[in-house]
Amino acid sequence: MRISDLRLYPIAIADPPLRSSYGLHAPYALRTIVVVRSTDGIEGVSETYGGDGPLAALESLRDRVVGTDPFQLTRLWLELSAQAEPDRAEAHGDRTQTWLLPGENPLDRHARSFAAIEMACLDLIGKALGKPVCDLLGGRVRSAVPFAAYLFYKHAGGGGEGMDSREDEYGEVLDARAIVREARQMRAQYGFREIKLKGGVFDPDQEIAAIRALREEFGPSVPLRIDPNCAWSVETSVRVGLALREELDGGGYLEDPTATLEAMAEVRRRLLVAGVATPLASNVAVTCFEHVAEAHRLDAVQIVLSDPHYWGGIRHVQHLSYLCHALGMGVSMHSNSHLGISLMAMAHAAAASPYLTYACDTHYPWQHAADEVVLGGRVPIVNGEVHIPERPGLGIELDYDQVARGVERYRKLPYRKRDDEAEMQKRVDPSWRRVLPRW
Amino acid sequence: MRISDLRLYPIAIADPPLRSSYGLHAPYALRTIVVVRSTDGIEGVSETYGGDGPLAALESLRDRVVGTDPFQLTRLWLELSAQAEPDRAEAHGDRTQTWLLPGENPLDRHARSFAAIEMACLDLIGKALGKPVCDLLGGRVRSAVPFAAYLFYKHAGGGGEGMDSREDEYGEVLDARAIVREARQMRAQYGFREIKLKGGVFDPDQEIAAIRALREEFGPSVPLRIDPNCAWSVETSVRVGLALREELDGGGYLEDPTATLEAMAEVRRRLLVAGVATPLASNVAVTCFEHVAEAHRLDAVQIVLSDPHYWGGIRHVQHLSYLCHALGMGVSMHSNSHLGISLMAMAHAAAASPYLTYACDTHYPWQHAADEVVLGGRVPIVNGEVHIPERPGLGIELDYDQVARGVERYRKLPYRKRDDEAEMQKRVDPSWRRVLPRW
Numbered sequence: 022m023r024i025s026d027l028r029l030y031p032i033a034i035a036d037p038p039l040r041s042s043y044g045l046h047a048p049y050a051l052r053t054i055v056v057v058r059s060t061d062g063i064e065g066v067s068e069t070y071g072g073d074g075p076l077a078a079l080e081s082l083r084d085r086v087v088g089t090d091p092f093q094l095t096r097l098w099l100e101l102s103a104q105a106e107p108d109r110a111e112a113h114g115d116r117t118q119t120w121l122l123p124g125e126n127p128l129d130r131h132a133r134s135f136a137a138i139e140m141a142c143l144d145l146i147g148k149a150l151g152k153p154v155c156d157l158l159g160g161r162v163r164s165a166v167p168f169a170a171y172l173f174y175k176h177a178g179g180g181g182e183g184m185d186s187r188e189d190e191y192g193e194v195l196d197a198r199a200i201v202r203e204a205r206q207m208r209a210q211y212g213f214r215e216i217k218l219k220g221g222v223f224d225p226d227q228e229i230a231a232i233r234a235l236r237e238e239f240g241p242s243v244p245l246r247i248d249p250n251c252a253w254s255v256e257t258s259v260r261v262g263l264a265l266r267e268e269l270d271g272g273g274y275l276e277d278p279t280a281t282l283e284a285m286a287e288v289r290r291r292l293l294v295a296g297v298a299t300p301l302a303s304n305v306a307v308t309c310f311e312h313v314a315e316a317h318r319l320d321a322v323q324i325v326l327s328d329p330h331y332w333g334g335i336r337h338v339q340h341l342s343y344l345c346h347a348l349g350m351g352v353s354m355h356s357n358s359h360l361g362i363s364l365m366a367m368a369h370a371a372a373a374s375p376y377l378t379y380a381c382d383t384h385y386p387w388q389h390a391a392d393e394v395v396l397g398g399r400v401p402i403v404n405g406e407v408h409i410p411e412r413p414g415l416g417i418e419l420d421y422d423q424v425a426r427g428v429e430r431y432r433k434l435p436y437r438k439r440d441d442e443a444e445m446q447k448r449v450d451p452s453w454r455r456v457l458p459r460w
Numbered sequence: 461m462r463i464s465d466l467r468l469y470p471i472a473i474a475d476p477p478l479r480s481s482y483g484l485h486a487p488y489a490l491r492t493i494v495v496v497r498s499t500d501g502i503e504g505v506s507e508t509y510g511g512d513g514p515l516a517a518l519e520s521l522r523d524r525v526v527g528t529d530p531f532q533l534t535r536l537w538l539e540l541s542a543q544a545e546p547d548r549a550e551a552h553g554d555r556t557q558t559w560l561l562p563g564e565n566p567l568d569r570h571a572r573s574f575a576a577i578e579m580a581c582l583d584l585i586g587k588a589l590g591k592p593v594c595d596l597l598g599g600r601v602r603s604a605v606p607f608a609a610y611l612f613y614k615h616a617g618g619g620g621e622g623m624d625s626r627e628d629e630y631g632e633v634l635d636a637r638a639i640v641r642e643a644r645q646m647r648a649q650y651g652f653r654e655i656k657l658k659g660g661v662f663d664p665d666q667e668i669a670a671i672r673a674l675r676e677e678f679g680p681s682v683p684l685r686i687d688p689n690c691a692w693s694v695e696t697s698v699r700v701g702l703a704l705r706e707e708l709d710g711g712g713y714l715e716d717p718t719a720t721l722e723a724m725a726e727v728r729r730r731l732l733v734a735g736v737a738t739p740l741a742s743n744v745a746v747t748c749f750e751h752v753a754e755a756h757r758l759d760a761v762q763i764v765l766s767d768p769h770y771w772g773g774i775r776h777v778q779h780l781s782y783l784c785h786a787l788g789m790g791v792s793m794h795s796n797s798h799l800g801i802s803l804m805a806m807a808h809a810a811a812a813s814p815y816l817t818y819a820c821d822t823h824y825p826w827q828h829a830a831d832e833v834v835l836g837g838r839v840p841i842v843n844g845e846v847h848i849p850e851r852p853g854l855g856i857e858l859d860y861d862q863v864a865r866g867v868e869r870y871r872k873l874p875y876r877k878r879d880d881e882a883e884m885q886k887r888v889d890p891s892w893r894r895v896l897p898r899w
Contacts, residue, residue, distance in 0.1 A: 092591065093599035095814055150589055152531065157596075159775055160532035310786040317753075336598055343779035344786055347749040375534055 022149060023060045024142075027086050030054040031076050032427025033434050034392035035181030036358050037189050038448065039173040042221030042252040043122055044441030044455060045448055048182045049434055050358035054394060054424055055079065057091065057141040065091070065145025066419050068362035068394075069137035069330055070124035073437040078134045091142035098139075098333060101131040117312070118305045119251055119280045119457070122439055123331060123357055129308060132333040139334030140366045140415075147414030154415055155372040158339060165406040166368040167380040169246070170213035171356065171387075172203050172235075174222045176448075179389065185430060187389035195223075197231040201238045207386055212404040214243060215272065215380040221249030225257055225460050229264045236268045244272030244380075251280035251305055254458040258288040259295075266297045272379075274324050274353075276302040280457050282312075285321035300324050304355040308332075310344070317348045324351035327377065329370045330363065338370040338377070346376035354381035360388060361395035365415040368407040380405065394427060396420040461588060462499045463581075466525050469493040470515050471866025472873050473831035474620030475797050476628050477887065478612040481660030481691040482561055482894060483880030484887055487621045488873055489797035492518065493833060493863055496530065496580040504530070504584025505858050507801035507833075508576035508769055509563035512876040517573045530581035537578075537772060540570040556751070557744045558690055558719045558896070561878055562770060562796055568747060571772040578773030579805045579854075586853030593854055594811040597778060604845040605807040606819040608685070609652035610795065610826075611642055611674075613661045615888075618828065624869060626828035634662075636670040640677045646825055652844040653682060654711065654819040660688030664696055664899050668703045675707045683711030683819075690719035690744055693897040697727040698734075705736045711818075713763055713792075715741040719896050721751075724760035739763050743794040747771075749783070756787045763790035766816065768809045769802065777809040777816070785815035793820035799827060800834035804854040807846040819844065833866060835859040 036050035051071025058064050069075060085097065105128070116128035124133065147154045155161040172194075179189030194203045204216055216235055220228040232247055245268055253261065258278035262269075269275055278288055278301065285301055292299060304326035307316045316322040325345050327338045338354075345352045354367060354377065364385050371377050385402065393399050396418040400407060410416040445453045475489035490510025497503050508514060524536065544567070555567035563572065586593045594600040611633075618628030633642045643655055655674055659667040671686055684707055692700065697717035701708075708714055717727055717740065724740055731738060743765035746755045755761040764784050766777045777793075784791045793806060793816065803824050810816050824841065832838050835857040839846060849855040884892045 090595075090599070092595040095598040095601050095812065098598075099601060099814055156529075156531040159534040159537075160529070162534050162538060310782065314756075314787050337782075340779055340782035343749065343776075344783045347783055348753050373534065375538055 022091065024057050024087055024089055024091055025060045026058040027083050028056040028058070029076055029079050030056070030424050030428050031071055031431045032394070032424065033071070033430040034358070034360060034427060035179060035185060035187040035389050037180045037191070037387055038176040038178065039219070039387065040175060040222045041173070041219050041441065042250040042455065042459065044445035044453065046358070046441060047436065047439065047444045048180050049430060051431065051437070051439060052360065053079065053137070054362070054419070055137045055141045056419065057086065057138070057145050059091065059145055059149065061149065063145055063148050064419070065141040065143070065148060065414060066362055066417070067137050067140035067144065067366060068360055070133060070357070072439060075124065075133065078130050079137060082134055082138065086138055091145050094139050094142060098135050101135050105131040116309060118308055122441065123304070123355070124439065129331050132309060133331050136330050136332070136334040139336065140329060143335055144414035151413045153409055153411065153413060154335065154369040155409055158336065158373040161372040161409060162375045163372055164409050166371040166409070167215070167406050168213065168383045168402060169215040169217045169380040170204055170207045170211070171382050171384055172200055172207070172216060172218045173387070174200070174219070187391060197227065197234040200231045201234045204235055204238070211386060211402040214405045215246070216243055217246045217248060217382060220247045221252030221459070225253060225261050229261060232265050232268050241271055245269060246274045246276055246302070248276035249278060251277050251457050252459045253278050254460065255279055255284050255287045257458065257460045259291045262288065262292045262297055262299055263295055266299060269299045274300045274302040276326070277305040280305070282306050282316055282319050282321040286319035289320055300351060302326055302353060304328065310341070313344060313348070317350060322350070324353055324379065326353050326355040326382070327370070328355040329366050330357070335366060335370040335373065339374045342374035342376040351379060352377040353379035356382040356384050358384045358388065361393055361400040361417060362415065364400050364407060365417050368409060369415060372409050392427060394420055394423045461530065463496050463526055463528055463530055464499045465497040466522050467495040467497070468515055468518050469495070469863050469867050470510055470870045471833070471863065472510070472869040473797070473799060473866060474618060474624060474626040474828050476619045476826055477615040477617065478658070478826065479614060479661045480612070480658050480880065481689040481898065483884035483892065485797070485880060486875065486878065486883045487619050488869060490870065490876070490878060491799060492576070493801065493858070494518065494576045494580045495858065496525065496577070496584050498530065498584055498588065500588065502584055502587050503858070504580040504582070504587060504853060505801055506576050506579035506583065506805060507799055509572055509796070511878060514563065514572065517569050518576060521573055521577065525577055530584050533578050533581060537574050540574050544570040555748060557747055561880065562743070562794070563878065568770050571748060572770050575769050575771070575773040578775065579768060582774055583853035590852050592848055592850065592852060593774065593808040594848055597775065597812040600811040600848060601814045602811055603848050605810040605848070606654070606845050607652065607822045607841060608654040608656045608819040609643055609646045609650070610821050610823060611639055611646070611655060611657045612826070613639070613658070626830060636666065636673040639670045640673045643674055643677070650825060650841040650844060655682055656685040656687060656821060659686045660691030660898070664692060664700050668700060671704055671707050680710055684708060685713045685715055685741070687715035688717060690716050690896050691898045692717050693899065694718055694723050694726045696897065696899045698730045701727065701731045701736055701738055702734055705738060708738045713739045713741040715765070716744040719744070721745050721755055721758050721760040725758040728759055739790060741765055741792060743767065749780070752783060752787070756789060761789070763792050763818065765792050765794040765821070766809070767794040768805050769796070774805060774809040774812065778813045781813035781815040790818060791816040792818035795821040795823050797823045797826065800832055800839040800856060801854065803839050803846060804856050807848060808854060811848050831866060833859055833862045
């Protein structure tokens, strides 16, 4: 079996006006749908970051991918890694997501591109062999993968514009009371048993109040996490950590309170001195295997957020889970705006990773059924879990009519790159700049 | 596809009178051949540690293995790991190979048993799908796996006894000159391009002389390693490291010079202070994922010797290679007396592990063609390499007549457990005791 064709579909999907320390989500999120087709006519699919950059990066791999054996992935990884070195030198080495949005750092480009190919090849192999992806990787440790409610502050309305707008049921969410309402709605619909609040948007006292309101509403059996994406100083991070010592206890965590591993380590030290053991998590400062050792050495991070999309695929999430377990670190999973293909890739990665013990993040509730490219519609999340179906590969097929609609939306868009700061300036405050730390 | 049968064949194979700090190899080494048979009549095989202990440990898993899906391995790993905990508490926690021979520590029993099942299942899956094992694991990073010449001090004659004795071509090897002759013979026959000397047998000055003689004979293009299995004090280890600073340079290493990670760390510190960067390797102090972090933290070990047989299978060697790479540590591979099935399992593990960059150890030259259980005879080692054949699974089939002969030899043996100290007392010196450190 060889790969006879690689097809790339750049799509746009409606995305609500969600806020974070990076700024504001634009009316459309960009994704790329990747299809590898085998000489026997079987198709493997994956979904990854969108826009012209990721598309061009994948396009540049066409000659390396077409004609090759989909089982031979590790060699491709080593080739792409080796070639990433010059880039790294040019960019003076900040391979994090501190300054650039996930999906935008050129130093991770090879890992993202490889991941998109790997996930599509694993789907292809699974379909060729009649096996679910997780069972190709040593077998599942769970058949139902828990995800967390991912709460955002947001402006009114859903995503999209004009004919394509998708009103959402959450409306404007700009204070603690609305956050609790959002959480209730999301839990009612999906059954999530853990909750994450995307912070870094308002004054930390307001966000402390939001977390406290969530704890009051749902009680201590629902673990809580807050993620301000580095918006805070060390001082503020410690202050929030102390204030929320009870609320983030019992399975919760404090994610990327401040920028850089050194500053995270200082936050950790000060919290420990004060008797607060709330673990610090990161998907900003720790984005690749090279970062893990340093994060561990400094005790800057106790939980690493994996993500098959930029860690280099599903097998790398498995490797990361063993690595973190060996170092006594926890593993969770990061998410970006995505559709059902990514959700299934994440679910298979989690199902096959023994030491991934936190509910995974997912933006899935923020996307709309009208944009789903999975045949048969949205992947169900029931009791907060995605079930691994007894179907081969990732367990989904592409709805090409829906893909075509996504491509059409993409074609019409005036932008080809995610830029939350520009969007914030355009829609909310022309003088807005991303400043770290803001508080 | 389900596993319908598990068959265990305890065998004995001739083994020459090889010396190490553990004592003397007995005339027969013990191995267990494991066969899993699927409901479709396909067989997967593996080879592991022998004797009554390993046999009973595998036998105790029969009910967990028969009737299960050979793809569902990770769950079995987690179950066995969880049940290993009580053992660990009982044994007060020294899960190393310092005091007990590889294969004998009860704290690693679950990892060894799981590995034997995992390797047989991977062979079965490969045969069912028509794919070589390494290509089921992300694909090979090399199609030819380099092994090292594994030199031993030894007494005259080959292994076995009476009708079953297998004279070897190496004769008595008890000094530097004979070691060079042994190396020449082994290189001529197998083409090895790296050399390991099993030390810890004679006064360190004699072993320093042997390494120097090897360097003189083969020049700096042939990397050298020496492994006294903890026979030396910190002082002696440092002295040898300084004496061999040039000879172990350029791809060589100093393996387990002394017992315990703390003492290895002290050796490392003193060597570095003296400007000697020879890396320290270990298969004695580092035998499981839990040890790696501590070895790294102390900088006690710079190269970890993997081994699918006790690290928990072929996938674990892959995970270990990513772990060590992330920590900036090297990876090599350990070996025990074995036949061609283990050789192929090791070759597939190395082929699928991107960051395993040293030639693997192998005892294979010390075993005899008459004892091989692989159909068609011994696996060839050419130019020091084992080629991954384009055959499914591990690439070998069992010769059941040969297995029966091995079982018969086992039945006749008066011992059921490796005991190099007893053998040393019996054959060489009744007063001999394993003392650490000896020098």
